[in-house]
Amino acid sequence: MAKLTKPQMKAHNEALRILRKDRLTDDERDYVFTNFHPGTEHMNGAAGAFFTPPSLANDATIGVSGRVLDLCAGIGTLAAHVHWGSQYDHSKRTSLDVTCVEINPRYVEIGRKLCPWANWINADIFKLNPSKLGRFDWVISNPPFGTVSRTGNAPRYSGRHFDLHVLDIAAEYSDYAAFILPAMSAPFKYSGNRFYERLENSRGAEYERHTGAMLQPHVGIDCTVYKDDWKDVSPAIEVVEADFSSIQRNALARLEGSQQLDLLAAE
Numbered sequence: 001m002a003k004l005t006k007p008q009m010k011a012h013n014e015a016l017r018i019l020r021k022d023r024l025t026d027d028e029r030d031y032v033f034t035n036f037h038p039g040t041e042h043m044n045g046a047a048g049a050f051f052t053p054p055s056l057a058n059d060a061t062i063g064v065s066g067r068v069l070d071l072c073a074g075i076g077t078l079a080a081h082v083h084w085g086s087q088y089d090h091s092k093r094t095s096l097d098v099t100c101v102e103i104n105p106r107y108v109e110i111g112r113k114l115c116p117w118a119n120w121i122n123a124d125i126f127k128l129n130p131s132k133l134g135r136f137d138w139v140i141s142n143p144p145f146g147t148v149s150r151t152g153n154a155p156r157y158s159g160r161h162f163d164l165h166v167l168d169i170a171a172e173y174s175d176y177a178a179f180i181l182p183a184m185s186a187p188f189k190y191s192g193n194r195f196y197e198r199l200e201n202s203r204g205a206e207y208e209r210h211t212g213a214m215l216q217p218h219v220g221i222d223c224t225v226y227k228d229d230w231k232d233v234s235p236a237i238e239v240v241e242a243d244f245s246s247i248q249r250n251a252l253a254r255l256e257g258s259q260q261l262d263l264l265a266a267e
C-alpha cells in the first residue's frame with residue numbers, strides 16, 4: 001500500500017467523508033478526483049491504477065463528444081472531464097452519452113457517485129462483447145501501462161504491453177480514440193521536445209504498421225507540464241489520438257494484395 005504524508009492522508013480522509021454524502025456538488029467531485037488516493041485501499045502498482053490528474057484529464061478530453069466509451073475508467077476522472085467540457089456547448093451537452101468500464105467494484109461504486117450521469121459497467125475489458133455495446137464516437141482511456149497481468153489478448157495485438165491491448169480493443173468500438181499512453185508506446189515524441197518527432201522504431205509505429213491504425217498527438221498537449229501532478233509516479237507519457245478508420249480497409253487491401261500475388265504465382 002502507498003505511504004501517504006499527513007496532509008495527503010487528511011485530504012484523502014476528507015474525500016472519503018465527501019463520498020459518504022448522498023449528493024455531491026461539482027466542487028466536491030473535483031476535490032475527490034484531486035485527493036482520493038487509490039494506493040490506500042489497493043496495491044495500485046500491481047493493477048496499474050494510477051489515476052489521471054484532473055489538470056491532464058481536462059486537456060486530454062478536449063474535442064471528445066457524442067457517444068463516448070471510457071475503458072479502464074477508474075473512478076471516472078476522464079469521463080467527468082468530458083462531461084464538464086461539454087457543459088459549455090449546447091449541441092455537445094445534449095448529445096453526450098458516456099459509458100465507463102472498470103474491473104474494480106470499489107472504483108465503480110465511487111465512479112457512480114462522482115459521475116452519476118454515466119453508464120457504469122463493472123467488467124473486464126477483455127470479456128466485453130462489442131456487438132452488445134455498439135459503436136461509439138470516441139473511446140477514451142488511461143489504461144494500465146506495461147506488463148500488468150491480463151485475462152486475454154486484443155484482436156490484432158498479442159505483445160506484452162497492456163496499454164496497446166486496450167488501444168487495439170478500442171478499435172472494436174470506434175474509429176477514434178484519445179489515449180494517455182506511456183511515451184514508449186507512442187510513434188512520436190512531442191512532449192518535452194522542441195518539435196514533433198516521428199519514432200519509426202517505437203512500439204506505436206510497429207502497431208501502426210501491423211494494423212493500419214494512425215496515431216498522432218491529440219490536440220498538441222505537452223504532457224511534461226503535468227509530471228508533478230500524479231500520485232506516487234511521474235510517468236513520461238503522450239496523449240495519443242488514434243484513427244482506426246483504415247484498419248478494415250488495410251486488412252482487406254493486404255488480403256487483396258496477397259490474393260493478387262497468389263494469382264500471379266498461378267499464371
Ligand SMILES: C[S@@+](CC[C@H](N)C(=O)[O-])C[C@H]1O[C@@H](n2cnc3c(N)ncnc32)[C@H](O)[C@@H]1O
Binds near residue numbers: 047077102
Ligand atoms: C491507470 S488507471 C486509470 C484510471 C482512469 N482511467 C483514470 O484516468 O484515472 C487504470 C484502471 O484500469 C483498471 N483495470 C485494470 N485492468 C482492467 C481490465 N482488465 N478491465 C477493466 N479495467 C481494468 C484498474 O482497476 C484501474 O482503475
